[in-house]
Amino acid sequence: MTTQDDLRPILTTESGAPVADNQNTETAGVGGPALIQDQLLFEKLAHFNRERIPERVVHARGAGAYGTFTVTADVTAYTRAAFLSEVGKQTETFLRFSTVAGNLGAADAVRDPRGFALKFYTEEGNYDLVGNNTPVFFIKDAIKFPDFIHTQKRDPYTGSQEADNVWDFWGLSPESTHQVTWLFGDRGIPATYRHMNGYxxxxxxxxxxxxxYFWVKYHFKTDQGIRNLTQSEANRLAGEDPDSHQRDLREAIERGEFPRWTVQVQIMPAADAAEYRFNPFDLTKVWPHADYPPIEIGTLELNRNPDNIFAEVEQSVFSPAHFVPGIGPSPDKMLQGRLFAYADAHRYRVGINADHLPVNRPHATEARTNSRDGHLYDGRHGRQKNYEPNTFGGPAQTGRPLWSAVPVAGATGNHVAPSHAEDDDFGQAGALYRLMSADEQQRLIAGLAGFIAKVSADRDDIVERAVENFRTADADYGRRLDEAVRELRKQR
Structure with a gap:
């Protein structure tokens, strides 16, 4: 008589041999020690020990989903990218959300920027757009990035994030004032990944x-509406449900409530850049919409959950160096550093063949390279020659650059970025503060003051320097913050 168990596939070892007993280790007699010849035991334990790769240094905590990007406007006057070539064209995507500072086991509902890393599986190769839920960042030069992240991570002596470190660095880096104002404002703790913008x-x-050629900035405006958490709401949620954002995204897609974003771009003619009032390549600045109004170009919808978080979310890799014809980099010094750093991080963390994994490899075309071997190489090239040029029918170059050359001049050196007429570290931060309602300003002041007040009692210099940056941005901003910090430090 055939039972249901007889119809099940046979469990095997990694090499395909059938497993006779998956419940009991082979031992020397009943109750005796385990035998080294039980290779199933050692295979399972060895694999288990290696199931997790090193977590990301930044953006370790994340969630992701597959989706579709649909073109809604003709942008062929600006780019020759094939996936943007006609209205109605659809491209498969994968979007990974994340927090920046926390480790893999951290809570979702924290005050931290959110990563917004998007992979387009285009017919010309994968295009990665690596951004955040804020239009600006803390620093403008990649050489400062390791120092900045060290202040956000655990102190090497105390093992905790230290307010002294954070505010010492931010106070000495006035360019951070704009982003810090964003971070401690109402949008600093999104309620979910679905209810926030991406940039x-x-x-x-x-x-x-x-x-x-043209210079562009991308905006992803949530169709679900902006929703945020107060600090007290976030504190409660982080304790009760550390996986709140990941759970919300997964369950919304399971219910068929597919999150959507309206995709916009700001477009600047190349000739405008040199004389624009702000340095258009400064990551701590926005382009005011009055100068370059956002233009809708498409919609992004997330409609499929990954089947395996580790294989598809943790092993997904994104690099801003993954361009397609018609799209390229700018002289943004932070972007220039990330062109190297992101791909290099993945070579270390996942391996030299990370781009071969299903979530990372092109879905709408085929990758044809002469790179061979290394960790986890799958032999896909067979007997093909591994050099170019060759006379054996191997892939050949096109001779057409993906993007336009940009003129440069001057001597090499460690140069400060060029200054434009209205460039400074404080103007846009002050303008953002003045755009806020009275209630928003009060919550901003309370959030900043609560964190600054944690600086060590004998380091008033760090406090004063930090507050001075906000005072320079706006006198009222600085005055109110100074009063709030002083009151809190009296109570310590």
């Missing part, structure tokens, strides 16, 4: 078929 943040280049 490419950096400036990128678009090039059309005629070879003309």
């Amino acid at each position: 490419g943040s950096h400036t990128y280049q678009w090039q059309n078929e005629a070879g003309e």
Whole structure:
């Protein structure tokens, strides 16, 4: 008589041999020690020990989903990218959300920027757009990035994040004032990943078929509406449900409530850049919408959950160096550093063949390279030659650059970024503060003061320097913050 168990597939070892007993270790007699010949035991334990790769240094805590990008406007006057070539065209995507500072086991509902890393599986190769839920960042030069992240992570002596470190660095880096104002404002703790905007943040280049190029910034405006948490709400949620954001995203897609974003770009003619009032490649600045109004170009919908978080979310890799024809980098010094750093981080963390994994490899075309071997190489090239040029039918170059060359001049050196007429570290931070309602301003002051007040009692210099940056941005901003910090430090 055939039972249901007889119809089940046979469990095997990694090499495909059938497993006779998956419940009991082989031992020397009943109750005796385990035998080294029980290779199933050692295979399972060895694999278990290696199931997790090193977590990301930043953006370790994340969630992701697959989706579709649909073009809704003709942008062929600006870019020759094939996935943007006609209205109605759809491209498969994968979007990974994340927090920046926390480790893999951290809570979702914390005050921290949210990563917004998007992979387009285009017919010309994968295009990665690596951004955040804020249009600006804390620093403008990649050489400062390791120092900045060290202040946000655990102190090497105390093992905790230290207010002294955070405010010492921010106080000595006045360019951070704009982003810090964003972070401690009402949008600093999104209620869910679905209820926040995304931004490419950096400036990128678009090039059309005629070879003309433009500078662009990307905006992803949530169709669900903006929703945020207060600090007290976040504190409660982080304790009760550390996986709140990941759970919300997964369950919304399971219910068929597919999150959507309206995709917009700001477009600056290349000739405008040199004389624009702000440095258009400064990551701590926005382009005011009055100068370059956002133009809707498409919609992004998330509609499929990954089947395995580790394989598809943790092993997903994104690099701003993954461009397609018609899209390229700008002289943004933070972006320039990330072009190297992101891909290099993945080579270390996942391996040199990370791009071969299903979530990372092209879905709408085939990758054809001469790179071979290394950890986890799958032998996909067979007997093909691994050099170019060759006379054996191997892949050949196109001779057409993906983006336009940009003129440069001057001597090499460690140069400060060029200054434009209205460039400073405080103007846009002050403008953001003045855009807030009275209630928003009060919550901003309370959040900043609560954190600054944690600086060590004998380091008033750190406090004064930090407050002075906000005072320079706006006199009222600084005065109110100074009063709030002083009152809190009296109570310590």
